[in-house]
Amino acid sequence: MLIGILGGGQLARMTALAGLPLALRFRFLDPAPESPSRDCGELIVGRYDDAAALDRFARGLDLVTCEFENVPVAALESLAPRVPVRPGPRAFATGQDRANEKALFTSLSIPVPMFAIVRTLDELRAAAERVGTPAIMKTCRLGYDGKGQARLDHADDASLVAAWRAVREQPCVLERRIAFSREASMVCVRGLDGSTAFYPLVENVHTKGILKRSIAPSDWPEHLERSAREHAGAIARALDYVGVLAVEFFVEGEGAGARLIANEIAPRVHNSGHWTIEGAETSQFENHLRAIGGLPLGSTAPVGHSAMVNLIGGLPERAAAMSIPGAHLHHYAKEPRPGRKVGHLTVRRDTREELLHALPRVEALADSVNVLS
Amino acid sequence: MLIGILGGGQLARMTALAGLPLALRFRFLDPAPESPSRDCGELIVGRYDDAAALDRFARGLDLVTCEFENVPVAALESLAPRVPVRPGPRAFATGQDRANEKALFTSLSIPVPMFAIVRTLDELRAAAERVGTPAIMKTCRLGYDGKGQARLDHADDASLVAAWRAVREQPCVLERRIAFSREASMVCVRGLDGSTAFYPLVENVHTKGILKRSIAPSDWPEHLERSAREHAGAIARALDYVGVLAVEFFVEGEGAGARLIANEIAPRVHNSGHWTIEGAETSQFENHLRAIGGLPLGSTAPVGHSAMVNLIGGLPERAAAMSIPGAHLHHYAKEPRPGRKVGHLTVRRDTREELLHALPRVEALADSVNVLS
Numbered sequence: 108m109l110i111g112i113l114g115g116g117q118l119a120r121m122t123a124l125a126g127l128p129l130a131l132r133f134r135f136l137d138p139a140p141e142s143p144s145r146d147c148g149e150l151i152v153g154r155y156d157d158a159a160a161l162d163r164f165a166r167g168l169d170l171v172t173c174e175f176e177n178v179p180v181a182a183l184e185s186l187a188p189r190v191p192v193r194p195g196p197r198a199f200a201t202g203q204d205r206a207n208e209k210a211l212f213t214s215l216s217i218p219v220p221m222f223a224i225v226r227t228l229d230e231l232r233a234a235a236e237r238v239g240t241p242a243i244m245k246t247c248r249l250g251y252d253g254k255g256q257a258r259l260d261h262a263d264d265a266s267l268v269a270a271w272r273a274v275r276e277q278p279c280v281l282e283r284r285i286a287f288s289r290e291a292s293m294v295c296v297r298g299l300d301g302s303t304a305f306y307p308l309v310e311n312v313h314t315k316g317i318l319k320r321s322i323a324p325s326d327w328p329e330h331l332e333r334s335a336r337e338h339a340g341a342i343a344r345a346l347d348y349v350g351v352l353a354v355e356f357f358v359e360g361e362g363a364g365a366r367l368i369a370n371e372i373a374p375r376v377h378n379s380g381h382w383t384i385e386g387a388e389t390s391q392f393e394n395h396l397r398a399i400g401g402l403p404l405g406s407t408a409p410v411g412h413s414a415m416v417n418l419i420g421g422l423p424e425r426a427a428a429m430s431i432p433g434a435h436l437h438h439y440a441k442e443p444r445p446g447r448k449v450g451h452l453t454v455r456r457d458t459r460e461e462l463l464h465a466l467p468r469v470e471a472l473a474d475s476v477n478v479l480s
Numbered sequence: 481m482l483i484g485i486l487g488g489g490q491l492a493r494m495t496a497l498a499g500l501p502l503a504l505r506f507r508f509l510d511p512a513p514e515s516p517s518r519d520c521g522e523l524i525v526g527r528y529d530d531a532a533a534l535d536r537f538a539r540g541l542d543l544v545t546c547e548f549e550n551v552p553v554a555a556l557e558s559l560a561p562r563v564p565v566r567p568g569p570r571a572f573a574t575g576q577d578r579a580n581e582k583a584l585f586t587s588l589s590i591p592v593p594m595f596a597i598v599r600t601l602d603e604l605r606a607a608a609e610r611v612g613t614p615a616i617m618k619t620c621r622l623g624y625d626g627k628g629q630a631r632l633d634h635a636d637d638a639s640l641v642a643a644w645r646a647v648r649e650q651p652c653v654l655e656r657r658i659a660f661s662r663e664a665s666m667v668c669v670r671g672l673d674g675s676t677a678f679y680p681l682v683e684n685v686h687t688k689g690i691l692k693r694s695i696a697p698s699d700w701p702e703h704l705e706r707s708a709r710e711h712a713g714a715i716a717r718a719l720d721y722v723g724v725l726a727v728e729f730f731v732e733g734e735g736a737g738a739r740l741i742a743n744e745i746a747p748r749v750h751n752s753g754h755w756t757i758e759g760a761e762t763s764q765f766e767n768h769l770r771a772i773g774g775l776p777l778g779s780t781a782p783v784g785h786s787a788m789v790n791l792i793g794g795l796p797e798r799a800a801a802m803s804i805p806g807a808h809l810h811h812y813a814k815e816p817r818p819g820r821k822v823g824h825l826t827v828r829r830d831t832r833e834e835l836l837h838a839l840p841r842v843e844a845l846a847d848s849v850n851v852l853s
Contacts, residue, residue: 120500127497127519129798130811130823146500148519388806388828403803410783410828425502430776433761438503450503455761455783 114174115142117439123147125392136164176202193399198374221283235262287357293335294380296394299401351395353377386413412462418450420478487547488515490812496520498765509537549575566772571747594656614657660730666708667753669767670716672774724768726750759786785835791823793851
């Protein structure tokens with residue numbers, strides 16, 4: 108089976124590494140000739156809106172999937188009549204636009220921060236009054252890893268104008284900043300037959316809008332786990348989704364009073380699921396392939412306790428990473444640049460206590476090389 | 481780092497799959513254009529004694545390793561002045577010739593079956609009297625997976641002549657067949673600095689000379705585990721070995737009286753170590769790369785209990801394999817032929833009891849597709 112992946116970055120690379128043992132083969136389309144996936148299959152270098160490149164890409168494929176949510180819908184629409192595209196265009200239309208995403212959350216009664224859609228500076232002025240400050244503006248389209256965002260701490264006109272310029276006067280969601288205590292994500296997978304499996308709730312820490320660390324399973328109250336599954340399952344059903352889907356949440360409050368507030372969805376394998384390579388019975392990458400291939404889903408059960416620490420903008424020496432007992436290096440074969448995810452380290456232990464004991468050395472190594480901006 | 485592997489079969493493929501996450505890159509030399517490794521790096525199609533192919537293969541490599549022990553020593557000798565070859569030619573000179581292997585075992589006081597080296601039919605006649613029957617003849621060179629072997633049940637002249645013909649009148653080891661109760665292997669890894677790590681002792685079952693199933697860790701008496709480590713460690717030291725080394729043993733006797741008798745060594749990653757992909761903290765493939773790359777060795781600790789079942793001569797439908805809870809399919813992308821290893825299934829559980837409960841379904845699936853001859 109030959110699978111085409113739109114995007115040749117580290118997510119495509121790790122998906123292919125999970126698929127090769129199943130004798131799946133891969134072709135990638137990416138504008139960059141040095142794409143990390145080049146070692147794991149055939150890389151077609153071309154733009155996503157280049158019809159000739161799409162033709163070469165599509166020839167002989169059994170399936171198409173995407174490694175990023177901002178793939179042009181026109182590319183998906185051009186491919187869909189020729190080869191199954193999973194997940195389908197509907198998930199992308201939702202994931203690509205924060206206004207659609209918010210509409211989906213509210214239609215499913217999933218709690219979200221107070222928000223308003225703004226298309227003009229005047230709309231921003233009106234919205235700021237309704238939503239209040241501190242708030243955050245996020246462009247409706249093409250935001251990721253903290254890009255396309257601006258904080259709005261005060262509602263005076265100078266602040267509003269500055270924020271409107273900071274998002275380049277693009278349509279935005281203005282969102283009340285909530286006093287969240289923690290961040291979480293639910294990575295789930297839905298098969299072609301509608302069966303759904305959930306990885307344990309993941310505890311995330313971001314820095315400058317970029318995921319820094321994930322721990323799974325969380326040790327948070329059971330009702331949060333249940334609630335995350337319900338929300339993610341409802342979203343997957345509503346989108347008639349096939350593949351791995353991630354939903355990011357804020358956690359508001361503590362203990363029995365804690366509750367989840369939806370932040371955003373990612374219609375793809377997700378950085379907060381990388382720990383599943385070592386830390387779950389079946390990795391998110393293999394399960395994505397099982398789902399889109401119409402195969403039975405694999406167990407999402409955790410194997411002990413895992414932490415994933417991103418390497419951002421810099422890489423340690425291999426020997427330094429490998430001398431940490433139980434640390435697993437994933438090096439994306441990308442040129443380091445400030446703020447760019449170039450690898451990650453996973454450490455797995457049988458108990459949470461052992462994991463928390465092992466984690467500081469891994470985090471210290473990452474901190475010693477990371478260059479965020 | 482660009483690593484060259486002589487041989488492009490499944491062992492090379494799985495080694496590359498372990499190395500790609502470390503941003504190691506691979507080139508393979510193999511006479512077969514359809515070699516399983518073709519998806520994981522650059523495949524140079526050529527014979528091992530083709531100087532031009534060896535030149536193309538060697539260009540720009542940082543390291544060379546081998547996926548099989550029968551690589552022509554002349555090829556290694558041609559490469560060694562240009563690029564580090566690990567493990568070195570000495571291990572191959574030993575692993576390629578059962579006479580050398582036996583000499584090594586006896587020099588290290590490692591128990592072996594009663595044996596004699598025979599080069600002529602007359603030597604066979606004399607040896608059969610000394611060694612006794614039932615015995616087995618194994619060609620000194622180029623035997624694997626039961627090939628190049630003949631049983632000798634009786635020492636009458638007709639039987640001797642028939643056995644001599646069956647091994648094509650090649651130099652042989654005549655070995656007394658021992659009444660072994662079980663078969664075992666010790667997979668270990670020795671680093672460039674001489675540090676050595678041992679995976680747990682593996683219980684193996686062969687059928688028609690081909691490995692059928694491995695379970696690790698074994699539940700055998702602790703003194704066998706200790707003894708296997710001592711023997712494998714002594715062999716690795718004696719060969720000044722770098723990389724993964726496997727030693728196969730027969731287990732004679734039961735309980736406290738059980739003892740190991742060395743059968744053969746394999747100077748490479750080994751089929752009885754495939755379970756380490758899911759079942760150990762660091763796989764044998766990654767540890768081989770760490771060792772030859774001069775990097776710190778990874779933990780060889782098991783993660784629960786694992787069984788590996790070979791797929792020989794036939795492959796199940798992907799969906800059939802994937803519907804078995806916790807079964808991990810490794811499909812080598814090879815054309816099935818009777819007696820050819822084309823994949824394996826690994827199942828991992830937290831306890832041995834759970835593993836033994838899960839194993840029959842995996843074995844039944846393998847049995848339903850295997851074609852041994």
